[in-house]
Amino acid sequence: MDTRMSISNRRRARGAASSSLIFSGLIVIVIIAAGWFLVYRPHMEATEGSSPAQTVVKKQAAAKTTPPPANVSAMSTDELLSEAGKAVREERLLSPQGNNAFEFYLKVLERQPDNQVAKEALRETFPFGANAAEQDINNRNFDEAQREIDLLAKADPDNYTLTILRSKLDAQRKTATKEQQQAQADLLAKQQASQRQQQAAEAARKQQEEAAAQAAADKAAPEQPKQQTAQAEKPAQSQPQQTAQPxxxxxxxxxxxxxxxxxxxxxxxxxxxxxxxxxxxxxxxxxxxxxxxxxxxxxxxxxxxxxxxxxxxxxxxxxxxxxxxxxxxxxxxxxxxxx
Missing domain, CATH: 3.30.2420.10 (TonB)
Structure with a gap:
C-alpha cells in the first residue's frame, strides 16, 4: 500500500513540474512573438519598403523638416528602434545630424552591443547609406559627405566601400580646389588685360595730345623769328649785324x-x-x-x-x-x- 502511494505521489510531482515547464516555455514564446511584431517586423517593413534607387534619388525634404526627438539619451531601446524605423521610412538614413536611422541604431548598440535588430538593420541599410553619401560627394556637399562617411565607419569600419567613398571625396575636393584656383587665375588675367587696355588707351590719348601740342609749336616756331627780324630791322641801318636770324x-x-x-x-x-x-x-x-x-x-x-x-x-x-x-x-x- 505504501509503495503504491509513493509511486502515485512521484507521478503527481512529475506532472506538476512538467506543467510548470510548459507554462514557462509558453511565456517565453509569447514574449519573443510580441517583440517580433512590435519591433523587428515594423523595422523590416520599413527597410523593405524603400528601394535603393528611391533612397538615392529622392530628396530628403521630409528629413529637413522633421524635428529630432526631445531627449534621445533618455529614450528606451524600444523607443530608439521605433525612431530608427520611422527614420528609415522617411529616408533619413544618415541625415539630418542627430535625427537619422544610423545614429539611432548606433545608440542602441552602445547600450546593447549584441542587439540583433540594430545590427541587422545597419547591415541592410549600409549600401543605401553609402549611396546617399556618394550623392552628396557628387553634389559637392563635402562637409556633409565627410560626416556621413564617418557615421558609416562607426557602423562597419572594415567595409571596403568606405575606402572607395574616401578616395572619391578626396578626388572631388582636389578637383574643386583646382577649378576654384583656375577661376581665380582667369579672373586675375581678365582684370590685368582690362588694365592693360586702359593703360594703352590712356597712353594713346597722351600721345595724341603731345602730337597736337608739338604740331602747334612747330607751326608757331617760324613766326617767332619773323617777329624778331621785324623788330631788328628798325635799327638795321645803325646795327646791321643784328639783322641776322638767330x-x-x-x-x-x-x-x-x-x-x-x-x-x-x-x-x-x-x-x-x-x-x-x-x-x-x-x-x-x-x-x-x-x-x-x-x-x-x-x-x-x-x-x-x-x-x-x-x-x-x-x-x-x-x-x-x-x-x-x-x-x-x-x-x-x-x-x-x-x-
Missing part, C-alpha cells in the same frame, strides 16, 4: 640709361608709364627731374627719375651758344622691358 638747335640725347623695373611691380606683373619733366643745362646734364604724371601712381616714379637723371644730352644752342632748356619725356614700363 639759329636755335634743340638738345640732343647722346647717352641714355634704361630704368630699372621695380621688383614689387615685377612680382605683381604691373605695367605702366611715367611722364618726367627735367632741365638740360648748358653742359648737357639733366637737372630738376620731376614726375608730372604717371599710371599707376607712385609705382614707377623713382625708377623713372633715377634713370633720367643719368641721361646725357648735347646742350641746346642759340646762335652757337649753349643754354638750358626744359624737356618732357615719357618712360614706358612693360613686362617686356622698361624704356
Amino acid at each position: 639759329r636755335i638747335q634743340d638738345a640732343v640725347l647722346v647717352s641714355s640709361v634704361n630704368p630699372r623695373y621695380p621688383s614689387t611691380a615685377l612680382r605683381r606683373r604691373q605695367e605702366g608709364w611715367v611722364d618726367v619733366q627735367f632741365t638740360v643745362d648748358d653742359s648737357g646734364n639733366v637737372t630738376d627731374a620731376t614726375v608730372v604724371d604717371a599710371q599707376p601712381k607712385h609705382v614707377f616714379d623713382r625708377a623713372a627719375v633715377t634713370a633720367v637723371e643719368r641721361w646725357k644730352y648735347r646742350p641746346a644752342l642759340n646762335n652757337g651758344k649753349p643754354f638750358p632748356v626744359t624737356m618732357r619725356r615719357r618712360l614706358n614700363f612693360t613686362l617686356g622691358g622698361a624704356q
Whole structure:
C-alpha cells in the first residue's frame, strides 16, 4: 500500500513540474512573438519598403523638416528602434545630424552591443547609406559627405566601400580646389588685360595730345623769328649785324640709361608709364627731374627719375651758344622691358 502511494505521489510531482515547464516555455514564446511584431517586423517593413534607387534619388525634404526627438539619451531601446524605423521610412538614413536611422541604431548598440535588430538593420541599410553619401560627394556637399562617411565607419569600419567613398571625396575636393584656383587665375588675367587696355588707351590719348601740342609749336616756331627780324630791322641801318636770324638747335640725347623695373611691380606683373619733366643745362646734364604724371601712381616714379637723371644730352644752342632748356619725356614700363 505504501509503495503504491509513493509511486502515485512521484507521478503527481512529475506532472506538476512538467506543467510548470510548459507554462514557462509558453511565456517565453509569447514574449519573443510580441517583440517580433512590435519591433523587428515594423523595422523590416520599413527597410523593405524603400528601394535603393528611391533612397538615392529622392530628396530628403521630409528629413529637413522633421524635428529630432526631445531627449534621445533618455529614450528606451524600444523607443530608439521605433525612431530608427520611422527614420528609415522617411529616408533619413544618415541625415539630418542627430535625427537619422544610423545614429539611432548606433545608440542602441552602445547600450546593447549584441542587439540583433540594430545590427541587422545597419547591415541592410549600409549600401543605401553609402549611396546617399556618394550623392552628396557628387553634389559637392563635402562637409556633409565627410560626416556621413564617418557615421558609416562607426557602423562597419572594415567595409571596403568606405575606402572607395574616401578616395572619391578626396578626388572631388582636389578637383574643386583646382577649378576654384583656375577661376581665380582667369579672373586675375581678365582684370590685368582690362588694365592693360586702359593703360594703352590712356597712353594713346597722351600721345595724341603731345602730337597736337608739338604740331602747334612747330607751326608757331617760324613766326617767332619773323617777329624778331621785324623788330631788328628798325635799327638795321645803325646795327646791321643784328639783322641776322638767330639759329636755335634743340638738345640732343647722346647717352641714355634704361630704368630699372621695380621688383614689387615685377612680382605683381604691373605695367605702366611715367611722364618726367627735367632741365638740360648748358653742359648737357639733366637737372630738376620731376614726375608730372604717371599710371599707376607712385609705382614707377623713382625708377623713372633715377634713370633720367643719368641721361646725357648735347646742350641746346642759340646762335652757337649753349643754354638750358626744359624737356618732357615719357618712360614706358612693360613686362617686356622698361624704356
